[in-house]
Structure formats: structure tokens, C-alpha cells
Amino acid sequence: MKNLSPKTITVGLVVLALLLIFPMVVTQIFPLQIMILVFMYAMLGVAWNIMGGYAGMFSFGQAAFFGIGAYTSSFLLMTFHVNPWIGLIAGGVVAALVAAAIGYPCSNLRGHYFAIASIAFAEIVRVHFNNWTLMNAAEGISLPMLDESFVNFMFHTSKVPYYYIMLAFLILALIVCYFVATSKMGYYFRAIKESHDVAEVLGVNVVRYRLVAIMISAFLSAMAGTFYAQYVLYIDPESVMLLAISVQIVLLSMLGGAGSVMGPVIGAAVLIPIAEVTRVWLGHRGTGVDMLIYGFLITIISVYQPQGVWGLLSRIGNRIK
Amino acid sequence: MPEQLLQQIVNGLLIGFMYSLIAIGLTLIWGVMNIVNFAHGEFLMIGMFTSFWLFTMYGLDPLFSIPICFLLLFLMGMFIYRFIVSKVMKGPMLAQLVVTFGIGIFLSNLAVYLWTPDFRLIPPTILQGTWEFGELNLSIPKTVASIGSIITSLCLFLFLRKSKTGKAILATEMDREAALLMGINTERINSLSFGIGAALVGVAGAFLSTYYYIYPQVGGLFGLIAFSIVALGGFGSIEGAFIAGILVGLAQTLGGFFFDPAYKYAIVFMIYLITIWIRPQGLLGW
Numbered sequence: 001m002k003n004l005s006p007k008t009i010t011v012g013l014v015v016l017a018l019l020l021i022f023p024m025v026v027t028q029i030f031p032l033q034i035m036i037l038v039f040m041y042a043m044l045g046v047a048w049n050i051m052g053g054y055a056g057m058f059s060f061g062q063a064a065f066f067g068i069g070a071y072t073s074s075f076l077l078m079t080f081h082v083n084p085w086i087g088l089i090a091g092g093v094v095a096a097l098v099a100a101a102i103g104y105p106c107s108n109l110r111g112h113y114f115a116i117a118s119i120a121f122a123e124i125v126r127v128h129f130n131n132w133t134l135m136n137a138a139e140g141i142s143l144p145m146l147d148e149s150f151v152n153f154m155f156h157t158s159k160v161p162y163y164y165i166m167l168a169f170l171i172l173a174l175i176v177c178y179f180v181a182t183s184k185m186g187y188y189f190r191a192i193k194e195s196h197d198v199a200e201v202l203g204v205n206v207v208r209y210r211l212v213a214i215m216i217s218a219f220l221s222a223m224a225g226t227f228y229a230q231y232v233l234y235i236d237p238e239s240v241m242l243l244a245i246s247v248q249i250v251l252l253s254m255l256g257g258a259g260s261v262m263g264p265v266i267g268a269a270v271l272i273p274i275a276e277v278t279r280v281w282l283g284h285r286g287t288g289v290d291m292l293i294y295g296f297l298i299t300i301i302s303v304y305q306p307q308g309v310w311g312l313l314s315r316i317g318n319r320i321k
Numbered sequence: 322m323p324e325q326l327l328q329q330i331v332n333g334l335l336i337g338f339m340y341s342l343i344a345i346g347l348t349l350i351w352g353v354m355n356i357v358n359f360a361h362g363e364f365l366m367i368g369m370f371t372s373f374w375l376f377t378m379y380g381l382d383p384l385f386s387i388p389i390c391f392l393l394l395f396l397m398g399m400f401i402y403r404f405i406v407s408k409v410m411k412g413p414m415l416a417q418l419v420v421t422f423g424i425g426i427f428l429s430n431l432a433v434y435l436w437t438p439d440f441r442l443i444p445p446t447i448l449q450g451t452w453e454f455g456e457l458n459l460s461i462p463k464t465v466a467s468i469g470s471i472i473t474s475l476c477l478f479l480f481l482r483k484s485k486t487g488k489a490i491l492a493t494e495m496d497r498e499a500a501l502l503m504g505i506n507t508e509r510i511n512s513l514s515f516g517i518g519a520a521l522v523g524v525a526g527a528f529l530s531t532y533y534y535i536y537p538q539v540g541g542l543f544g545l546i547a548f549s550i551v552a553l554g555g556f557g558s559i560e561g562a563f564i565a566g567i568l569v570g571l572a573q574t575l576g577g578f579f580f581d582p583a584y585k586y587a588i589v590f591m592i593y594l595i596t597i598w599i600r601p602q603g604l605l606g607w
Contacts, residue, residue, distance in 0.1 A: 243541075
């Protein structure tokens with residue numbers, strides 16, 4: 001933590017303390033639910049950021065990794081009664097392997113081409129899971145009920161344990177991202193983002209580091225997927241593999257500020273509550289107003305604030321200095 | 322079996338010509354300004370609804386609403402370019418990718434808000450029924466739509482090759498800086514190309530509305546398929562997109578016929594991945 005200023009550490013610890021106290025103060029279900037979703041999407045954003053924000057691979061297919069994580073642990077639990085915590089690791093490994101298999105042939109793609117390839121990949125995965133009888137196809141998987149305990153990763157009476165587990169996951173992802181960003185690898189990633197060719201000429205093994213970025217990202221996304229499955233206890237391809245989830249992830253990362261460790265967290269903290277509240281207030285009649293506002297927001301943000309909130313904050317910070 | 326196969330080939334061709342027309346607009350926008358229009362499918366949806374409402378409110382046959390669709394989508398495309406897309410052209414790459422997503426989500430949900438998410442169908446109009454050639458059935462609306470797609474594509478081709486404006490568009494596509502130096506107003510060309518791209522997909526929407534369900538989310542799938550077609554044909558290549566559209570239509574129906582219909586769209590996306598892997602410049606790209 002050598003290049004974190006004492007001020008940053010203090011702010012971080014205060015925020016963390018507030019988050020730890022939050023469930024003791026606020027006991028209503030809805031705010032807790034929103035916070036859990038904020039953490040989950042923040043983690044997905046952080047995972048996206050490692051490959052998108054740092055290494056410049058704009059993936060619009062993160063839902064595939066999220067879904068693979070959810071499906072791996074749920075399938076293992078349903079069929080072989082494997083403990084979800086082991087399923088969590090297994091899901092991460094499977095997602096990372098799939099990511100490597102698809103990332104390798106795509107290792108020369110840039111910009112738009114990579115973005116569309118990621119959509120194509122995620123759509124293939126979704127179609128396949130919709131028809132894969134071993135995975136209950138479009139019916140989805142209802143997770144078997146286990147006794148409520150931390151070991152079983154399942155709680156029926158309260159959301160609070162989920163809150164703390166997801167917060168811990170998010171912190172883990174942030175630590176991973178921080179180490180990636182400040183390590184030599186992080187510099188390689190940024191070199192690749194700036195220019196593929198220049199990085200290659202300077203001796204960066206572009207293919208290898210791109211693969212590393214994709215695999216880390218996939219592993220973390222899959223962890224969030226397993227969490228989602230354990231939290232909701234039911235998954236189907238249309239709830240964990242939708243393009244809309246992938247777009248949401250990219251969007252909140254951009255809104256917060258792609259390429260900064262905390263960017264996606266800020267983005268999730270802003271976007272998810274807005275999305276959830278408008279959905280609950282306006283979405284129940286199926287009028288589409290919530291998504292209408294959402295689409296409008298995306299357009300406005302990309303036009304007027306493409307550097308994200310983080311970019312805005314650091315510009316203000318520089319001006320004050 | 323041979324008759325069935327022949328029927329599948331015909332069906333593939335009929336849907337393929339529609340794909341071609343949709344993809345040509347996309348490839349034009351992509352080629353000229355290097356912007357991926359993720360709202361392309363929603364433009365198609367707007368075209369279909371325009372034709373639907375003209376029919377429902379004024380009894381106008383979809384065939385006659387084609388010019389209106391063309392004009393409306395042309396203006397909408399110009400508007401969207403001028404006030405939204407042009408503003409992100411110099412921004413970060415990510416913003417360019419996300420902005421059209423936002424427009425697409427906005428448009429499809431605007432349609433849900435205004436017209437509910439119901440599925441609608443225009444009742445059979447001038448175009449109805451099937452031509453039968455022995456065992457072979459040829460749906461008349463689909464055939465007319467295919468012929469329309471060919472004619473529209475030909476018109477675009479001639480416009481680009483023969484007219485001065487068309488040549489300016491091609492020049493901009495080849496080399497923006499050089500075009501600028503030759504006195505071409507590339508900003509005007511951009512908005513014109515965006516308008517034409519949208520107008521073409523509007524025409525496709527009018528044709529498609531004669532036989533396909535009309536609903537707010539209809540664009541999503543067509544938009545994604547159009548990307549695969551553009552990739553296969555070569556980014557920015559009009560002729561490539563036309564041929565690739567037909568190939569993808571054939572691959573989709575034949576893939577569904579020989580393997581599993583549930584996977585027909587997965588096959589289309591597979592084509593995209595294989596194309597950019599083996600031949601990134603596409604069939605006719607350079």
C-alpha cells in the first residue's frame with residue numbers, strides 16, 4: 001500500500017466502517033437489497049475494469065462469465081451436493097478456462113471488433129444454456145434448500161449475512177484490482193490499451209497479458225455469479241446471461257470512470273439505486289418508463305461525461321490543489 | 322427430402338435478402354464514420370411501427386408507406402447523428418460504443434411506453450398468399466420483400482457509384498483526411514450517411530412489417546445478426562454485406578434444418594467469431 005496517501009486510507013476506512021454498521025442501523029429489506037446489488041454490480045464492474053478499463057478490451061459479454069459461475073456452482077450443488085464454497089472456486093476456474101479458450105482466438109481483436117465478438121460469444125453461451133438439458137435448459141435451476149449456515153452459503157431468515165459476504169467479495173475484488181493496477185502487469189495492460197503494436201514492439205507479450213486480464217476478470221465475475229445463485233436460489237439463462245446485464249456492467253464502469261480502481265464502485269453506487277428505485281416505482285406496470293430513463297441516462301453520460309464521475313472528481317481535485 | 326431441402330434453401334434466401342438490406346445500412350454507417358450503431362435494430366423497429374400505424378390509422382398499404390418510412394428514418398438518423406453521435410465522435414472509444422446502446426434502449430422502451438409491449442401483425446393486404454411450384458411454396462410477401470431488397474440495394478449501389486454525393490461518401494470511407502483535403506465536407510457526409518443508413522433499415526422495416534410480428538423488442542435480434550453479416554461481408558463493404566446477408570440467411574435455415582432449429586442464431590454468431598478469427602477483413606473487405 002506504499003503509494004496510497006494517508007488521506008485516502010482514512011477515507012477508505014471511514015467508508016468501510018459505515019458500510020459495516022449499515023445493516024445494524026437500517027433494518028428494512030429494500031435498502032439492504034439495493035446495497036447487496038450495489039456491491040454485486042460493483043464487483044462485476046471491478047472485474048470488467050481489469051480487462052476493459054486497464055487492458056482496453058471492452059467486453060459486452062460479462063454476463064456469460066457471471067452466468068457460468070452461477071451455473072457451475074448450482075449444477076454441482078443440485079447434482080452432486082457439492083458445497084457452494086467449493087462450487088464458487090469451481091465456477092471461477094471454469095469461467096477462467098472458458099475465457100482463455102475464447103480469448104485466445106480473439107487476442108488480436110481491438111475496439112469495436114472485440115466488443116462485438118464478446119456479444120456474439122455471450123449470445124452463443126446463452127442460446128446453448130437455453131437448450132442444454134443437463135442444465136435444465138430454459139427451465140432453469142432451483143437450488144436445493146440447505147440448512148441456514150455460513151458453511152452452506154445459504155440464509156433464509158435474514159439478508160444481513162449475504163450483505164457481509166458480498167461486501168467481503170467486493171473488497172477482495174478491489175484488492176486484486178489494486179495489485180493488478182500497481183504491479184508491473186498493470187503497466188503492461190495500460191501499454192496494451194494505448195497501443196497494441198507499440199506494446200508488442202516494446203517486448204510486452206500482448207497475447208499472454210490479454211489472456212491474463214480476461215481470466216482474472218472472468219474468475220471474479222463468476223464469483224459474483226455464484227453469489228447471485230446462492231442469494232436468489234433460482235437461476236435461468238434469461239436472468240443471469242442477458243445482454244442487458246453485460247451492458248449494465250459496462251455502463252456503470254464508464255459512469256464511475258473506467259481505468260481507476262474505485263471507478264466502478266462509484267458507478268454502481270450511483271446507477272444501481274437509480275435503476276432499482278425507478279424499476280420499483282415505475283416499472284411495475286410494464287410501461288417501460290424505467291428503461292426509458294435508463295437509456296436516456298446512458299446517452300447523456302456518454303455525450304457529456306464520458307470520463308465518468310471519477311474523471312470529474314479528479315479534475316475538481318486538481319483545480320483545488 | 323430433396324423438396325424439403327429446396328424449400329429450406331428458398332426460405333434461407335428469402336430471409337437472407339432481408340438481412341442484406343438491414344446490414345447494408347449498418348455497414349455504410351460503420352464504414353464511413355467508424356461508429357458501431359447498436360441502435361440499428363431499433364431503427365428497424367421504428368420502420369415497422371411506422372408502417373403498422375400508417376396501415377391501422379389510414380389504411381395505407383405497407384408497400385406505399387415505404388417512401389414515408391424512408392424519409393422519416395432518414396430525418397431521424399440525421400437528427401440522432403447531429404445531436405448525439407457527432408458529439409461522441411472525438412470522445413473516448415468506450416463512449417462511442419455505449420452511446421448507441423443508450424439510444425437503442427431508449428427507443429425500444431419508448432415504443433413499449435407508447436404502444437405497449439404487445440405483438441402486432443398487419444393483416445394480409447395487397448400482398449398475401451403463396452405461389453406454389455409443385456412441392457415448393459413461395460410466400461408472396463416475402464418474395465416481394467426480397468425483390469424490394471434487391472432493388473433498394475441496387476439503387477444505393479448506383480447512387481454511391483454514379484452521383485457526386487455518393488462518390489463523396491465513398492471517398493470519405495476510404496480516407497477521411499484526403500477527402501477533407503479534396504474539399505469534401507466530411508461532417509455533412511457523416512450525417513448524410515447516418516441518415517441513409519437509417520433510411521435503408523426503415524425501408525427494410527416496411528417490407529418486414531408485411532409478414533413479421535411487430536413489437537418493441539423486435540430489433541434486438543435483427544441488430545445482432547446484422548453485425549455478423551457486416552463482419553462476414555467486410556466492414557464497410559456494401560457488396561460484401563449484400564452477399565453475406567444471403568449467406569447468413571442460408572446458414573441459419575440450413576443449420577436449423579440439419580442440426581437443431583434452437584441453435585440457428587447461435588450458428589449466426591459462430592459465423593461472426595470464425596470470420597474475424599480466420600479472415601478479419603471479411604469476404605470483400607480490404
